[in-house]
Amino acid sequence: MTDTVSNTKTIQGRTGPWELVMGLEIHAQVASKAKLFSGAAVGFGAGPNEQVSLVDAGFPGMLPTLNKHCVEQAVKSGLGLKAQINLRSQFDRKNYFYPDLPTGYQISQLFYPIVGEGVVEVEAEDGSFFNVGIERLHLEQDAGKLIHDLSPTESFVDLNRAGTALMEIVSRPDIRSPDEAVAYVKKIRTILMYLGTCDGDMEKGNLRADVNVSVCRPGQYEKFKATGDFSHLGTRCEIKNVNSFRFISQAIQYEARRQIEILEDGGKIDQETRLYDPTAGETRSMRSKEEAMDYRYFPDPDLLPLELEQAWIDEIKAGLPELPDEKRRRLMSQYGLSQYDAVVLISDQAKADYFEQAAKGRDAKLVSNWVTNEVSARLAADGKDFSENTLPAAHVAQLVELIETNVISSKIAKEVFDHVWNGEGSPAEVVEKHGLKQVTDTGAIEKAVDDIIAANPDKAAAVAEKPQALGWFVGQVMKATGGKANPAAVNDILKAKLGL
Numbered sequence: 001m002t003d004t005v006s007n008t009k010t011i012q013g014r015t016g017p018w019e020l021v022m023g024l025e026i027h028a029q030v031a032s033k034a035k036l037f038s039g040a041a042v043g044f045g046a047g048p049n050e051q052v053s054l055v056d057a058g059f060p061g062m063l064p065t066l067n068k069h070c071v072e073q074a075v076k077s078g079l080g081l082k083a084q085i086n087l088r089s090q091f092d093r094k095n096y097f098y099p100d101l102p103t104g105y106q107i108s109q110l111f112y113p114i115v116g117e118g119v120v121e122v123e124a125e126d127g128s129f130f131n132v133g134i135e136r137l138h139l140e141q142d143a144g145k146l147i148h149d150l151s152p153t154e155s156f157v158d159l160n161r162a163g164t165a166l167m168e169i170v171s172r173p174d175i176r177s178p179d180e181a182v183a184y185v186k187k188i189r190t191i192l193m194y195l196g197t198c199d200g201d202m203e204k205g206n207l208r209a210d211v212n213v214s215v216c217r218p219g220q221y222e223k224f225k226a227t228g229d230f231s232h233l234g235t236r237c238e239i240k241n242v243n244s245f246r247f248i249s250q251a252i253q254y255e256a257r258r259q260i261e262i263l264e265d266g267g268k269i270d271q272e273t274r275l276y277d278p279t280a281g282e283t284r285s286m287r288s289k290e291e292a293m294d295y296r297y298f299p300d301p302d303l304l305p306l307e308l309e310q311a312w313i314d315e316i317k318a319g320l321p322e323l324p325d326e327k328r329r330r331l332m333s334q335y336g337l338s339q340y341d342a343v344v345l346i347s348d349q350a351k352a353d354y355f356e357q358a359a360k361g362r363d364a365k366l367v368s369n370w371v372t373n374e375v376s377a378r379l380a381a382d383g384k385d386f387s388e389n390t391l392p393a394a395h396v397a398q399l400v401e402l403i404e405t406n407v408i409s410s411k412i413a414k415e416v417f418d419h420v421w422n423g424e425g426s427p428a429e430v431v432e433k434h435g436l437k438q439v440t441d442t443g444a445i446e447k448a449v450d451d452i453i454a455a456n457p458d459k460a461a462a463v464a465e466k467p468q469a470l471g472w473f474v475g476q477v478m479k480a481t482g483g484k485a486n487p488a489a490v491n492d493i494l495k496a497k498l499g500l
Contacts, residue, residue, distance in 0.1 A: 009176040010218065013260045018215045020256050021224075021233050022181055023173040025210040026188055027166050027241075028198040029142070030073045036141045036165035037064030037107065044204050048158040056163040058102030063302050066091075070165040071306065073197040074114050074139050075316050077167055080195045080323055081134050081188075083118025085313050091139075091303045095296045100144030100157050108168075109138035110297050114306065121325055122187045123343050125179055132184050133172035142166050167198070173212070173233065176221075178249040185209055185248060186347070190324050194349050208243040212236045213255045215263070234259065235269040239276050239283055251276035255283045327352060335364035344372050350387040351376070357393035362400045370396050374414075378421055395420055399427040407431065408438050411483055438486050442493065448480045449473075449493050463498045470494060 010017045032042055038055035055062040078085050090112040093105040115137035121129055144162035148155050169188060175181050189207055192198040200207050214234035224232040237259070239251045254276075259269050274283040299305075322330070324346045331342040331352070345352045351371060359367040375396065379389055399417060402408045408416060408431060419430040431437055452473060453460045463469050470491075477490045 011215070011256055011260060013264050015264050017218055018256075018260050018263075019218055019221055020176055020178075020252070021173050021214050021216060021221055021236075022175040022252065023212045023236075024171045024175065024181060024184060025212070025238075026169040026171075026185060027142075027208050027210070028077075028169065028188075028192055028200075029206040030070045030139075030165035030167055031196060031198055032067060032070050032073065032165055034067055034069075035163040036067055036070050036139065038163055039065075040163065042164055044201075046160055048156070049160060051160045052162065056102070056159055058104070064107065064300075066303065066306070067165065070139065071114070071308075072316060073165075074137065074167055075308070075313055076195050076320065077169075077192060077197045078115030078118065078137050079313075079317050079320060080191045080197075081115070081118040081120055081137065081169070083134050083137065084116035085308070086112065086114055086116055087308050087310065087313075088112065089114040089138075089306045089308075091300045091306070092297045093300050094140075096294075098143060099155070100146050100159065100162065102144075102159065102162065106141060106143065107300055107303070108140035112305070113138035120184070120187055120191070122180070122183050124183055127339060127343075130174075130180065132174045135170045135172055137167055137169045140166050140168060173214075173224075178252040181211065181252055182245045182249050185245065187324070190347060190349075194321055194323055196321075202243045202245075205241075205243055208241050209248060211239045211242055211248060211252060211255075213239065213252055213259070214269075215256055215259045234263075235271050237269065237271065237283075238273045240273055240286060242276055247276055247278050250278070250281060251283055254281060258283065331355075335359060335368075337364060337368055341365070341368045341372070344368075348386050350385070350389070354386065354389065354393050354396075358396040358400070360397065362397050363404055366400045366403065367396060370400065370417075374417055391421065395426055402427055402431065406438055406486060408436055409483070409487055412436050412438065436484065438484050442489055445477070445481070445485050445489050445493055446497075448477050448485070449490070449497055452476045452480065453497060460498060470498070473498070 010019055012018075030036070034040065035042055035053070035056065038053040040053040040056055041051045043051065053062075055064055075085055089109060091107050092110045094108045094110070095105040097104055113136040117136070118134035120132050120134060122132055123129055142161050142164040144157055144159040146155050146157060150156055171184070175184055189198075189200045189202075192207070193200045198207055202208065214236040216232065216234045220232045224230065237255060239255060242248050242251055255274070262269060270288065272288050273286045275286045276283050327346045328339070328342045331337050331345060332339060337345070345355050345368065354375075355368060355371045358371065375389065375391060376386065379386060399413055399420070402416070403410055403413050416427050416430050416436060419425075419434065420427055424430050424433070459469065459472065463473070473494050474487070474490055477494070478485055478487070
C-alpha cells in the first residue's frame with residue numbers, strides 16, 4: 001500500500017482501475033474570546049480545567065446563552081464561502097455518552113444550519129482550478145479532552161475545550177484525489193484566516209478535517225453527478241480528526257488502497273469511522289458508523305430558534321476584507337504577476353501584504369521573487385511564520401531598487417541580503433560599508449577583458465568557432481573584478497573584442 005497516488009483520480013488495482021471520491025468535513029474553531037454558550041475564556045496553554053464555567057461542566061439547572069460574536073463569525077465565514085446565509089436556524093441536541101461531554105449531549109445544528117449551500121474555487125498544483133460545493137456550515141460546541149498517558153490505570157478529563165465554538169464546514173463529494181483534498185483544505189484555511197474567523201492553527205487542533213473516502217469503478221462518478229444517486233458510489237469510510245496536510249494525503253492514499261484490496265478480494269466495505277495512525281501509516285477502525293437516529297436529535301429546549309435580520313448580514317458583508325480570490329486577480333492585473341506568483345503570495349495574507357508594501361514603484365516580479373524565495377526561505381530556516389518577519393519591507397524595496405539602477409548585480413544582491421538579514425543595516429548602508437557597488441566603468445572592465453584575452457590567446461582564437469566558450473571569459477572577468485562588473489557590459493565588451 002505504498003504506491004504514490006496523491007495527484008491522480010484513478011488507482012490501478014489487480015482487476016482494473018478505480019476512482020477516488022471524497023467529501024470533507026472541516027472543523028474550524030471560531031476565533032472568539034469566549035465559548036459558544038458560556039462566558040468562559042477560550043485560549044491555548046491554560047492549566048487543566050481552568051477555563052470551565054458551570055454551563056460547560058454540565059451542572060444541573062445551568063442554561064446556555066448564545067455568544068453573538070460566534071454567530072457573526074459564522075455568518076462572515078459563510079459569506080466568504082459564497083454561501084447562502086439562512087435567516088432562521090436552529091440548535092439541536094446530539095445525544096451520546098462520552099466522559100469528556102459532561103451534559104451527555106452536544107449542542108449542534110442538524111436540520112436547520114446557519115449557512116447553506118456555497119461553492120469554493122480551488123487552485124490545483126498544476127495551476128488549474130476546480131470547484132468544490134459546500135453543503136452547509138453549522139455551529140456546534142466542542143467536547144473536552146481525555147488524557148490517557150499520565151497514569152497506567154486512570155484517564156483524566158480536561159474540560160477547557162468543552163463548549164468552545166466550532167464551525168463544521170461540510171463539502172459535497174467533489175474531491176477526486178489526495179492533492180485536491182489538500183488544496184481544498186488549504187483554501188478553506190486561507191479564507192478563514194483572511195476573514196479572521198479562525199486562526200487556522202492545525203498543530204493545536206484549531207482546524208482539523210474528517211475525510212470521507214470511497215472508491216468506485218470508472219464511469220460511476222459521472223452517473224452520480226448526472227443523477228445525484230449515491231448508489232453509484234462506493235461505501236464511504238470516515239477518517240476522523242486529521243490535523244495536517246501531509247497526514248490528509250497519506251490517510252487518503254492508504255484508505256483508498258485498503259478499500260480496493262477488500263473489494264477485489266470479493267469483500268464489502270463496512271461504513272465506519274476510522275482513525276489515521278501516522279506512525280504506522282495506516283487507518284484503523286474506531287467504531288461502526290452510527291446513523292443519525294442513534295443520536296436522538298431534537299431541538300434544544302433551552303435555546304430559541306436563531307433569527308437573523310438581513311440588514312445585519314448586509315452590514316457584515318459590507319465590512320468583509322479582500323478575500324484570496326479577489327486579491328489574486330488584483331495582484332495579477334495591478335502588478336502584472338503570473339497566476340503562479342499571485343497564488344503563492346495570497347496563500348499567506350502577511351506575505352501578500354508585505355509584497356505590496358515592498359512593490360510600490362518597483363519591479364513587481366523582482367520583488368515577488370525576493371519575497372517568496374529569499375525572505376520566505378530565511379524565515380522557514382528560522383522556524384518562523386511570515387507574520388513573525390521583522391525585516392522591513394522597505395529593505396526589500398531598496399534592494400530591488402539597487403538592482404534596477406545597476407548599483408549592484410543580482411549576484412551581489414544575495415551577498416547584500418545576507419548582511420541585511422544579519423542586522424547590519426539597510427541594503428544601501430551594506431553596499432557602502434562593504435564596497436559592493438557594481439563596476440560600471442567600461443574602462444576598468446575593458447582593461448580586465450584585455451588582460452584575460454592576452455593571457456589566453458588560444459582560447460580567444462577558438463571562440464570564433466565555438467561561441468559558447470564566451471561564458472568562460474565572462475566568468476574570468478567577473479572573478480577578476482570580484483563579481484562587481486556589470487554583466488551586460490562584460491558581455492558587450494567581450495563580444496566586441498572577440499569579434500562575435
